[in-house]
Amino acid sequence: MIKKILAITVLSILPITSFAADDPSEPEVIIRQMEDKVVHEYRINGFTYALKVFPKNGKPYYLVAEDGGDQFMRVDEPRSLIPKWTIFTWD
Numbered sequence: 001m002i003k004k005i006l007a008i009t010v011l012s013i014l015p016i017t018s019f020a021a022d023d024p025s026e027p028e029v030i031i032r033q034m035e036d037k038v039v040h041e042y043r044i045n046g047f048t049y050a051l052k053v054f055p056k057n058g059k060p061y062y063l064v065a066e067d068g069g070d071q072f073m074r075v076d077e078p079r080s081l082i083p084k085w086t087i088f089t090w091d
Contacts, residue, residue, distance in 0.1 A: 051063040063072035
Protein backbone atom coordinates (compact mmCIF):
# COMPACT_ATOMS: atom_id res chain seq x y z
CA MET A 1 0.00 0.00 0.00
CA ILE A 2 2.77 2.45 0.95
CA LYS A 3 4.75 1.53 -2.18
CA LYS A 4 1.68 2.23 -4.31
CA ILE A 5 1.17 5.68 -2.73
CA LEU A 6 4.86 6.48 -3.10
CA ALA A 7 4.82 5.44 -6.77
CA ILE A 8 1.75 7.60 -7.48
CA THR A 9 3.37 10.57 -5.73
CA VAL A 10 6.62 10.23 -7.69
CA LEU A 11 4.81 9.81 -11.00
CA SER A 12 2.62 12.85 -10.32
CA ILE A 13 5.68 15.03 -9.58
CA LEU A 14 7.59 14.11 -12.77
CA PRO A 15 5.48 16.20 -15.20
CA ILE A 16 5.80 19.23 -12.92
CA THR A 17 9.60 19.04 -12.85
CA SER A 18 9.87 18.60 -16.61
CA PHE A 19 7.56 21.58 -17.15
CA ALA A 20 9.70 23.77 -14.89
CA ALA A 21 12.88 22.79 -16.76
CA ASP A 22 11.42 23.88 -20.13
CA ASP A 23 10.46 27.39 -19.00
CA PRO A 24 10.53 29.47 -22.21
CA SER A 25 10.53 32.78 -20.34
CA GLU A 26 14.10 32.27 -19.10
CA PRO A 27 16.19 35.27 -20.27
CA GLU A 28 19.27 34.60 -22.37
CA VAL A 29 22.37 36.61 -23.25
CA ILE A 30 24.02 36.31 -26.65
CA ILE A 31 27.55 37.72 -26.94
CA ARG A 32 28.65 38.89 -30.39
CA GLN A 33 32.29 39.73 -31.13
CA MET A 34 32.83 42.33 -33.88
CA GLU A 35 35.93 44.13 -35.13
CA ASP A 36 35.33 47.38 -33.27
CA LYS A 37 32.99 46.29 -30.44
CA VAL A 38 31.49 43.49 -28.37
CA VAL A 39 27.69 43.38 -28.05
CA HIS A 40 25.73 41.57 -25.33
CA GLU A 41 22.19 40.93 -26.60
CA TYR A 42 19.59 40.38 -23.86
CA ARG A 43 16.57 38.34 -25.04
CA ILE A 44 13.47 36.80 -23.56
CA ASN A 45 11.04 34.63 -25.55
CA GLY A 46 12.93 35.52 -28.74
CA PHE A 47 12.49 39.29 -28.21
CA THR A 48 15.61 41.45 -27.87
CA TYR A 49 14.85 43.98 -25.13
CA ALA A 50 18.34 45.44 -24.56
CA LEU A 51 21.85 45.55 -25.96
CA LYS A 52 25.00 46.41 -24.03
CA VAL A 53 27.70 47.68 -26.37
CA PHE A 54 31.39 47.61 -25.39
CA PRO A 55 33.23 49.72 -28.01
CA LYS A 56 36.93 49.03 -28.53
CA ASN A 57 37.71 52.66 -27.67
CA GLY A 58 35.23 54.32 -25.34
CA LYS A 59 32.78 53.71 -22.54
CA PRO A 60 30.13 50.96 -22.70
CA TYR A 61 26.52 51.98 -23.23
CA TYR A 62 23.07 50.38 -23.41
CA LEU A 63 20.50 50.32 -26.20
CA VAL A 64 17.04 49.64 -24.75
CA ALA A 65 13.91 48.76 -26.77
CA GLU A 66 11.26 51.48 -26.77
CA ASP A 67 7.67 50.33 -26.15
CA GLY A 68 8.40 46.74 -27.16
CA GLY A 69 9.20 47.71 -30.75
CA ASP A 70 12.23 47.50 -33.02
CA GLN A 71 13.48 51.00 -32.16
CA PHE A 72 16.25 51.24 -29.57
CA MET A 73 17.07 54.22 -27.35
CA ARG A 74 20.64 54.84 -26.21
CA VAL A 75 21.20 54.98 -22.46
CA ASP A 76 24.74 55.87 -21.39
CA GLU A 77 24.23 55.33 -17.68
CA PRO A 78 21.68 53.14 -15.95
CA ARG A 79 19.01 55.31 -14.38
CA SER A 80 18.81 55.38 -10.64
CA LEU A 81 15.22 54.84 -9.54
CA ILE A 82 15.90 55.98 -5.99
CA PRO A 83 13.64 58.88 -4.91
CA LYS A 84 15.66 62.03 -4.27
CA TRP A 85 13.29 64.23 -2.31
CA THR A 86 14.48 67.18 -0.25
CA ILE A 87 13.37 66.62 3.34
CA PHE A 88 15.31 69.36 5.16
CA THR A 89 17.26 72.38 3.98
CA TRP A 90 19.38 74.83 5.94
CA ASP A 91 20.00 78.41 4.87
